[in-house]
Amino acid sequence: MPGHETDASxxxxxAGPAPVPGDALVVVDVQHxxxxxxxxxxxxxxxxxxxxxxxxxxxxxxxxxxASRDWHPPDHxxxxxxxxxxxxxxxxxxxxxEFAGGLRLPPGTVVVSKATHPGEEAYSAFAGTxxxxxxxxxxxxxxxxxxxxxxxxxxxxVRDALxxxxxxxxxxxxxxxxxxxxxxxxRAEDEMRRTGVRFTTTASVVGTPPDRQH
Numbered sequence: 001m002p003g004h005e006t007d008a009s010x011x012x013x014x015a016g017p018a019p020v021p022g023d024a025l026v027v028v029d030v031q032h033x034x035x036x037x038x039x040x041x042x043x044x045x046x047x048x049x050x051x052x053x054x055x056x057x058x059x060x061x062x063x064x065x066x067a068s069r070d071w072h073p074p075d076h077x078x079x080x081x082x083x084x085x086x087x088x089x090x091x092x093x094x095x096x097x098e099f100a101g102g103l104r105l106p107p108g109t110v111v112v113s114k115a116t117h118p119g120e121e122a123y124s125a126f127a128g129t130x131x132x133x134x135x136x137x138x139x140x141x142x143x144x145x146x147x148x149x150x151x152x153x154x155x156x157x158v159r160d161a162l163x164x165x166x167x168x169x170x171x172x173x174x175x176x177x178x179x180x181x182x183x184x185x186x187r188a189e190d191e192m193r194r195t196g197v198r199f200t201t202t203a204s205v206v207g208t209p210p211d212r213q214h
Contacts (some may be wrong), residue, residue, distance in 0.1 A: 059153030146174030
């Protein structure tokens with residue numbers, strides 16, 4: 001009924017599709033350069049707190065947590081010096097490529113490195129990686145997705161997940177867009193909804209943290 005999810009999350013009880021066996025959390029590219037560095041997403045740091053709550057919920061349930069990252073060579077084709085569209089960012093082994101400070105990834109997190117070859121771009125966590133095989137080996141059928149940025153690596157990861165037959169839930173409070181063109185983020189969300197992606201808040205999935213309950 002209307003308002004049910006809001007009422008339940010306010011009491012700290014998950015109202016959305018709580019994680020169960022067969023689910024995995026995919027944290028997309030929450031790296032220093034995308035949060036506060038060379039290619040910072042506006043308000044990108046806002047995704048860290050809700051993602052930490054989601055990570056902890058998956059950890060407690062013994063469910064997989066996957067963290068993707070750009071892991072570029074210094075001469076990557078996406079960089080402006082190579083006539084690409086972006087400033088140099090997330091160069092493999094550099095401070096900018098590290099996961100953002102404050103993001104609490106547990107031991108056993110599966111790290112997926114993408115866009116590792118100079119001449120190949122990879123916005124999706126599936127592109128040129130073993131993510132599909134990792135998920136299938138663990139019997140995963142549904143992905144919860146959050147991270148950066150909505151209109152680039154998040155939407156491309158979601159597209160590839162859907163194409164491979166995974167169900168997808170996007171954590172709406174744990175994504176932020178670049179919005180190179182105003183409205184890009186909203187258009188990306190609209191596309192994902194049209195293709196069957198569910199959007200919900202972290203609180204609706206894992207409950208509201210105690211200090212925010214009323």
